[in-house]
Amino acid sequence: MDNRFKTEIVTCSIKSPIRNAVISFNEMTISVIRISYLYLGKLLNGYGFCSNGRYAQNEIVLNRFIPRIINSDLNLLIDENGILDPVKCWSVYMQNEKPGGHGDRAVAAGALDMAFWDAYAKAYEKPLWKILSEQFNQNQSDEKIFVYPGGGYYYPGKGYQGLKDEFKKYQDHGYKVLKMKVGGDSIDEDLKRIDAALSVVGKGKNLCVDANARFDLTEALTFSKAIQHYNLFWYEEPLDPDDFLSHAILAEKYNPPIATGENLFSKHGLQNLLRHGGLRPDRDWIQLDPALSYGLTHYLEVIKLVETFGWSRRRLIPHGGHQLALNIAAGLQTGGSESYPGVFQPFGGFADNYEIEEGFIRPQEEPGLGIEEKSDLYDKIKEIFG
Amino acid sequence: MDNRFKTEIVTCSIKSPIRNAVISFNEMTISVIRISYLYLGKLLNGYGFCSNGRYAQNEIVLNRFIPRIINSDLNLLIDENGILDPVKCWSVYMQNEKPGGHGDRAVAAGALDMAFWDAYAKAYEKPLWKILSEQFNQNQSDEKIFVYPGGGYYYPGKGYQGLKDEFKKYQDHGYKVLKMKVGGDSIDEDLKRIDAALSVVGKGKNLCVDANARFDLTEALTFSKAIQHYNLFWYEEPLDPDDFLSHAILAEKYNPPIATGENLFSKHGLQNLLRHGGLRPDRDWIQLDPALSYGLTHYLEVIKLVETFGWSRRRLIPHGGHQLALNIAAGLQTGGSESYPGVFQPFGGFADNYEIEEGFIRPQEEPGLGIEEKSDLYDKIKEIFG
Numbered sequence: 001m002d003n004r005f006k007t008e009i010v011t012c013s014i015k016s017p018i019r020n021a022v023i024s025f026n027e028m029t030i031s032v033i034r035i036s037y038l039y040l041g042k043l044l045n046g047y048g049f050c051s052n053g054r055y056a057q058n059e060i061v062l063n064r065f066i067p068r069i070i071n072s073d074l075n076l077l078i079d080e081n082g083i084l085d086p087v088k089c090w091s092v093y094m095q096n097e098k099p100g101g102h103g104d105r106a107v108a109a110g111a112l113d114m115a116f117w118d119a120y121a122k123a124y125e126k127p128l129w130k131i132l133s134e135q136f137n138q139n140q141s142d143e144k145i146f147v148y149p150g151g152g153y154y155y156p157g158k159g160y161q162g163l164k165d166e167f168k169k170y171q172d173h174g175y176k177v178l179k180m181k182v183g184g185d186s187i188d189e190d191l192k193r194i195d196a197a198l199s200v201v202g203k204g205k206n207l208c209v210d211a212n213a214r215f216d217l218t219e220a221l222t223f224s225k226a227i228q229h230y231n232l233f234w235y236e237e238p239l240d241p242d243d244f245l246s247h248a249i250l251a252e253k254y255n256p257p258i259a260t261g262e263n264l265f266s267k268h269g270l271q272n273l274l275r276h277g278g279l280r281p282d283r284d285w286i287q288l289d290p291a292l293s294y295g296l297t298h299y300l301e302v303i304k305l306v307e308t309f310g311w312s313r314r315r316l317i318p319h320g321g322h323q324l325a326l327n328i329a330a331g332l333q334t335g336g337s338e339s340y341p342g343v344f345q346p347f348g349g350f351a352d353n354y355e356i357e358e359g360f361i362r363p364q365e366e367p368g369l370g371i372e373e374k375s376d377l378y379d380k381i382k383e384i385f386g
Numbered sequence: 387m388d389n390r391f392k393t394e395i396v397t398c399s400i401k402s403p404i405r406n407a408v409i410s411f412n413e414m415t416i417s418v419i420r421i422s423y424l425y426l427g428k429l430l431n432g433y434g435f436c437s438n439g440r441y442a443q444n445e446i447v448l449n450r451f452i453p454r455i456i457n458s459d460l461n462l463l464i465d466e467n468g469i470l471d472p473v474k475c476w477s478v479y480m481q482n483e484k485p486g487g488h489g490d491r492a493v494a495a496g497a498l499d500m501a502f503w504d505a506y507a508k509a510y511e512k513p514l515w516k517i518l519s520e521q522f523n524q525n526q527s528d529e530k531i532f533v534y535p536g537g538g539y540y541y542p543g544k545g546y547q548g549l550k551d552e553f554k555k556y557q558d559h560g561y562k563v564l565k566m567k568v569g570g571d572s573i574d575e576d577l578k579r580i581d582a583a584l585s586v587v588g589k590g591k592n593l594c595v596d597a598n599a600r601f602d603l604t605e606a607l608t609f610s611k612a613i614q615h616y617n618l619f620w621y622e623e624p625l626d627p628d629d630f631l632s633h634a635i636l637a638e639k640y641n642p643p644i645a646t647g648e649n650l651f652s653k654h655g656l657q658n659l660l661r662h663g664g665l666r667p668d669r670d671w672i673q674l675d676p677a678l679s680y681g682l683t684h685y686l687e688v689i690k691l692v693e694t695f696g697w698s699r700r701r702l703i704p705h706g707g708h709q710l711a712l713n714i715a716a717g718l719q720t721g722g723s724e725s726y727p728g729v730f731q732p733f734g735g736f737a738d739n740y741e742i743e744e745g746f747i748r749p750q751e752e753p754g755l756g757i758e759e760k761s762d763l764y765d766k767i768k769e770i771f772g
Binding site: 011058067241243 | 397408410415439440445446453481482483484485486488489491493599626627628631650652658661
């Protein structure tokens with residue numbers, strides 16, 4: 001590798017007092033990465049970071065992945081134009097990694113892969129979604145992307161009014177389908193919270209609930225009976241993500257859409273969900289997070305896999321709520337993208353100056369991921385890396 | 387937590403020129419941990435380390451697990467005698483960890499949990515296997531444990547004679563069933579290597595082969611046909627560890643024993659293997675590694691799970707090849723333990739002065755894991771921690 005290549009990685013806190021049904025975010029961190037190299041005399045910066053939920057992964061990036069890049073023959077890393085190719089780099093930094101065990105390593109690779117794709121699209125002076133459309137999607141892309149805010153968390157003293165106020169704020173920002181956490185309180189209490197939410201969003205088709213894998217099968221079935229009549233947009237992570245068989249049983253009993261996958265981390269996990277999870281290709285949603293699951297590079301395999309199983313890629317809505325997920329949704333035409341207008345700032349959310357209208361948003365026109373077009377995020381990144 | 391509690395963690399290289407079918411070990415590292423605290427005026431040291439194969443995990447231990455211990459109420463961590471209870475500590479340091487994603491985090495917890503158990507058994511002044519026998523196995527235990535050396539790696543210039551010499555050395559040490567790597571060369575070449583190995587061990591029932599998840603289903607089936615007539619002790623990791631369905635198909639076609647599980651990392655993965663993997667309770671082997679899979683604390687759940695599925699715990703032979711796996715095998719009466727007489731030193735292998743006879747070994751009589759009774763390992767640990 002050329003000695004003009006440089007990587008920096010920093011742990012950044014995204015802690016907050018919010019809770020889902022299983023964890024508190026009061027110690028949450030992510031890794032933020034900058035790669036930089038000279039291309040045709042111009043300094044290219046690529047930025048990447050983990051999605052929320054699984055903590056910083058600096059050790060894996062610094063001690064395992066980067067040395068393999070640094071020690072690699074440059075020709076194994078670049079494309080025909082001499083640009084660092086994210087897919088080739090991925091193959092190099094994943095050498096000497098054993099099969100199985102898709103967890104923190106997948107998160108580390110997700111953050112690093114994001115930085116490689118950002119730099120790559122900047123080298124070609126195109127927005128990432130455009131590159132994806134041209135190289136992997138026969139020039140097809142979406143002009144506007146379905147987005148929903150991953151909100152409705154529990155926090156101290158929030159109450160029904162707090163939830164309603166939060167939801168009204170999302171509506172004011174142009175969101176239509178909204179999501180709230182469940183499973184962190186009694187069913188009775190959660191149903192009251194759902195009623196409060198419905199008083200704002202109007203009907204079940206505008207509301208998702210997310211149990212964050214809190215329930216066992218009996219609890220998930222009980223909860224599903226209590227909410228079945230609402231006909232919600234989706235019932236998310238009702239069960240342990242790896243308990244595929246219980247998903248199959250739930251899907252036989254609960255008719256409205258189910259969503260899961262944010263805690264699967266690889267195509268291997270997804271393959272098992274599709275084989276054994278009994279999900280329904282006409283209604284259910286798959287939420288693997290590219291920034292937590294070996295990156296966009298691996299997400300290209302995820303898309304191939306869902307299509308192998310006869311599913312439409314429109315059933316994929318990546319978790320993560322950031323510019324990477326949005327670029328993927330636009331350029332590869334998935335079903336949409338999560339969004340974090342209120343939490344995990346400044347990493348959650350999208351570029352400035354792109355309005356949400358009726359729950360849809362346009363992807364950015366600027367090259368790369370568009371990190372520089374989200375001013376609070378770019379300010380943070382300049383603060384981190386100087 | 388009491389301020390007399392202290393944790394130290396160091397990355398230690400166990401690199402070597404050996405290869406399996408998928409990775410080289412030329413950059414392999416592990417985390418080595420010492421916890422220490424005063425109990426009844428006596429300083430207790432507990433030592434733990436990762437098994438080989440998945441690299442050091444200091445960041446997860448230092449930044450996620452240890453702060454949760456340090457910040458915890460002491461009463462949540464100790465048993466009725468005021469001794470740090472490994473199971474209670476586990477529940478504390480796994481707080482705020484999301485479900486799913488069982489990989490590096492499981493390795494980090496495995497190393498830390500080992501240190502807690504070592505200190506715990508020392509506090510009670512008993513060998514760990516004795517504690518396990520008393521607390522979790524109705525005072526039953528095994529006086530001698532089946533062990534086999536995880537050897538037969540590929541390395542440059544080894545040749546058939548190198549393999550035979552290695553195997554003869556294992557036999558001289560008292561081992562009977564030996565294991566070699568396959569899948570790293572052509573089938574023809576591997577069959578010649580197997581013939582060379584058989585010329586030393588005599589019959590197929592004394593030989594295991596390990597493909598380290600190198601094959602897809604077609605390749606695994608092809609290889610299985612080529613070796614079926616040898617009737618080997620086992621055919622290990624023929625397939626990707628998470629591809630359960632392919633295991634089920636292989637198990638219908640290949641009659642002799644199959645072994646897998648070292649890259650599953652949790653009871654969740656094992657549950658899927660037992661549900662969907664088609665393995666046979668009368669002959670197949672499950673090799674989850676406690677030191678890579680959330681520790682002995684989680685392995686207690688693993689044992690419960692195999693018995694829920696109607697399997698005998700004798701079908702479990704933990705991967706890892708160290709004092710933890712041996713103590714588990716003795717005190718919880720699994721089917722045996724891997725051993726590393728030649729590789730991953732000084733962490734692989736067992737206490738000095740315990741001879742292997744006809745492939746069996748006695749567990750140590752000294753308190754704890756018996757780390758201090760393996761002199762090269764204890765020398766290394768003193769070198770690391772001073």
